[in-house]
Amino acid sequence: MGKVLADVFETELIRLQCYEGLDENKSLYEWNYQKQLLKIQIDKKSGSTGQLETDLFSPDYLLERPLLKAIQADRKVVLLIDEVDKSDDEFEAFLFEVLSDFQVSVPELGTIRARHIPIVILTSNSERELSDGLKRRCVYLYLDFPGIEREIEIIRARVPEAGERLTAEIARAVNYIRQNPEIRKKPSISETLDWTRTLVSLNRDRLESSDVDHTLNFLLKSRADQRVFREKIGSDSLVKNC
Amino acid sequence: MNTIICHIPESLENNIIRFVYLLRVEGLRIGNSEVIDALQALQLVPLDEREKVKTSLKVTLIKKAADYGLFESTFDLFFTSPEIREGLRKLRQEKVEEQTKQLKEAGEVLSFRGEKMNLSEVEKTVYSYMPEKEKKRLMDFLEMNESRDTLQRDYRPFLESLVKGRLRFWHKQLHQEIEKDKVSPDLGDEDLNSIRDAAAGSGQGGSAILTEDMQHIARKDLPRATALIRKMARLLVTRISRRFRHSKRRRALDLRSTIRFSIQYGGVPFRLRYKSRRVKKPRLLLLCDVSGSMIRYAGFVLQFIYGLNTAVQRIESFVFSENLERVTPYFQQGQSFESTMAAVVKESDVWGGGTSLHKALHTLLMKYEDELTRNTIIIIVSDTRTIRHQEALIELQRPKGKVKEILWLNTLPLDEWDNYSTVTAFQKLANMFPCNTLADLERVMSRKLLAG
Structure with missing residues (x-):
């Protein structure tokens, strides 16, 4: 979605991948400590220490991380903050300032305001509930699994080499598997695409139960889910229903 | 997104505010800033295109996928033709009259x-x-x-x-x-x-199941309820593991290590080394009442335990009625929920019996004392109705000082708590939370349990 938006607006996509332990240093800015130390060592040897203190905390020694980069960009960019649910609560609170006022505070330099307010997209896999404060600053869009027709369109667009019949059967099969409440990790769209590519590379133009058995691991990624599939759905029944 | 709203016809503004009021009455949390966002969004879409208006309101007002069902049904009923509205008004009037009449008759x-x-x-x-x-x-x-x-x-x-x-x-x-x-x-x-x-x-889609007494969830809704429970368990698991994992964050400078490491740079601390704080994971100990009156709830709660057990290693699970039984091994065999439950019910001596909490607690303290540490959180799932509750109180006092916390998930609806003296009695020793609906279960698990 971020890539498409960046294409539409003909601008740059800046991506920040969230993970546990992500903090301001890695997302906003960091002082280039090593460069600062080298500068001190050089100046010590050459004997010039006059402007040193001011110089060391100038933008030259600042390592821009994605958030600062997005705010300081010369044009409106798309900022993708990916999987924000993987970050910690403290980082979420820190995002408040960025997302409400589009400004950040660097103690040594003062407040830096955005030159152009970026288009910000936050994604979440709902591994945890996001705070009300963060949600209040966003528009919320829940993307459910696509319906059969929509998934056929997606497969056609991304794997055009797959035949019409195979495409339709795959879309129906994946939809059928997703309906089973016992499947814990329901196959995502990217897994549907992987499965389609696999079947295409095997030169298949329709879904056969033996192929389903052999390529199931492209679709279901846990032993428990594969067992549920074999016991409760079965490849013969899947092919028959698609 | 906080500029002043203008250009909105007054009637529309009023309608949106009444619509939001209705959603709030139904239990959705919608703040003023969301309302302002919604009104701003409506300035950008043609008001005669129903789907666009609906989507604009949905993405600005609703911030939880579980609330979509309630939003959809309320939207369809609110933004409808005057004829249908009039019909609904008449229907309510008739209903009110009929019920007043019935109440009067019953009273007489x-x-x-x-x-x-x-x-x-x-x-x-x-x-x-x-x-x-x-x-x-x-x-x-x-x-x-x-x-x-x-x-x-x-x-x-x-x-x-x-x-x-x-x-x-x-x-x-x-x-x-x-x-x-x-x-x-x-x-x-x-x-x-x-x-x-x-x-x-x-009925209102997903939300209806969430607020329905677990005992009354219809058979046809069980798969959906199960899916919801699994989702909750997954959320809890990720939160537990996230919250209590060793911190990789830079907490404090490790001076000793920094100096040792800087020797190679002639003593210049070129790379700083940091200490990270170790946080212990809590041990969860679940005591689930599976007496006759609790069977339906126990099914849901065991689903939940099953969900947790598949991802977290350190959960000790027990079921009790007339006595206590350890069921942890059943959950560790990697079987499906149905086979696990079938095995538990088949092998269990306590399934569906009467309730003797005092005996169950006594057995816990005698046989499994090692499980009770300063890091243990005991979770009791029960409706508090037990025989000899005075003795159960005495037994419950014993682990109280040993463990980190005792949480009690009470399956009685909150408005019935005052009718049972056992509720007040056990409340003194355990942090008690209502756990009558899936929404309650979600609330307890996402907030209270993890706050500790």
């Missing part, structure tokens, strides 16, 4: 020696829903007592409590039917009142 019929019984509105409503045969039986009973002239004066309260007991029984049986027909409280706006009634009658 349920009397003893010419004097009306002291019954609440709910009790009178229950009477009006009872099958005719049962109504007649109750009336015959009253009549039979009426004709006995040897009765003492204080017989009346006794008789009244008998009638109330009967009505309570029927309330449980007819709960769903009564709730479906219930006239919602007056919001001071006839339109909103009638929309609420219509929404309650139709």
Whole structure:
């Protein structure tokens, strides 16, 4: 979605991948400590220490991380903050300032305001509930699994080499598997695409139960889910229903 | 997104505010800034395109996928033709009149020696829903007592409590039917009142299951309820593991390591080394009441335990009724939930028995004392109804000082807590939370349990 938006607006996509332990240093800015130390060592040897203190905390020694980069960009960019649910609560609170006022505070330099307010997209896999404060600053869009027709369109667009019949059967099969409440990790769209590519590379133009058995691991990624599939759905029944 | 709203026709603005009010009454949390966002969004879409208006309102007002169902049904009922609105108004009016009539009748019929019984509105409503045969039986009973002239004066309260007991029984049986027909409280706006009634009658997608008493969840909704529980368990698991993992964050400078490391740079601390704080994971110990009255809840709660067990190693699970039984091994075999449950029920000696919490706690302390550490959180799932509760209180006091916390998930609805002395008694020793609906379970698991 971020890539498409960046294409539409003909601008740059800046991506920040969230993970546990992500903090301001890695997302906003960091002082280039090593460069600062080298500068001190050089100046010590050459004997010039006059402007040193001011110089060391100038933008030259600042390592821009994605958030600062997005705010300081010369044009409106798309900022993708990916999987924000993987970050910690403290980082979420820190995002408040960025997302409400589009400004950040660097103690040594003062407040830096955005030159152009970026288009910000936050994604979440709902591994945890996001705070009300963060949600209040966003528009919320829940993307459910696509319906059969929509998934056929997606497969056609991304794997055009797959035949019409195979495409339709795959879309129906994946939809059928997703309906089973016992499947814990329901196959995502990217897994549907992987499965389609696999079947295409095997030169298949329709879904056969033996192929389903052999390529199931492209679709279901846990032993428990594969067992549920074999016991409760079965490849013969899947092919028959698609 | 906080500029002043202008150019919105006043009627539309009013409508949106009333619509939001209705959603808030239904329990959705919508702040003023969301309303401002919604009104701003409406300036950008053509108002005659229903789907675009709906999507704009949905993405700006609703911030939780579980609330989509409620939003959709409320939107469809609120933004409808004047004819349908008029129909809904009439329907409510008729319903109100009918129920007033029924209440009046029940009040008059349920009397003893010419004097009306002291019954609440709910009790009178229950009477009006009872099958005719049962109504007649109750009336015959009253009549039979009426004709006995040897009765003492204080017989009346006794008789009244008998009638109330009967009505309570029927309330449980007819709960769903009564709730479906219930006239919602007056919001001071006839339109909103009638929309609420219509929404309650139709059921509201995902939210309805969440707020339904777990005991009453219909069989056809079980797979959805199961899926919801699994999702909750997954959320909890990720939170537990996230919260209590060793921190990789830079907490404090490790001076010793930094100096040692800087020797290679001639003593210049070129790379700083940091210490990270170790946080212990809590040990969860679950005690689940599987006595006769708790079976339906226990099914859901064990689903939840199953979900947790598949991802977290350190959960000790026990079931109890007349005694205690350790069920942890069943959950560790990697079987499906159905096979696990079948094995538990088949092998268990305590499934469906009476409740002796004191005995269960005694066994826990005798046999599994090692499990009770300063890092253990005990979670008891029970309706507090047990025999010899005084002894159970004494037994519960013993682990109280040893463990980190005792949480009690009470499956009795919150408004019934005052009716049971055991609830008040156990509340003194455990942090008790209502766990009557899936929404309760979600709330407890996402906030209270993890706050510790």
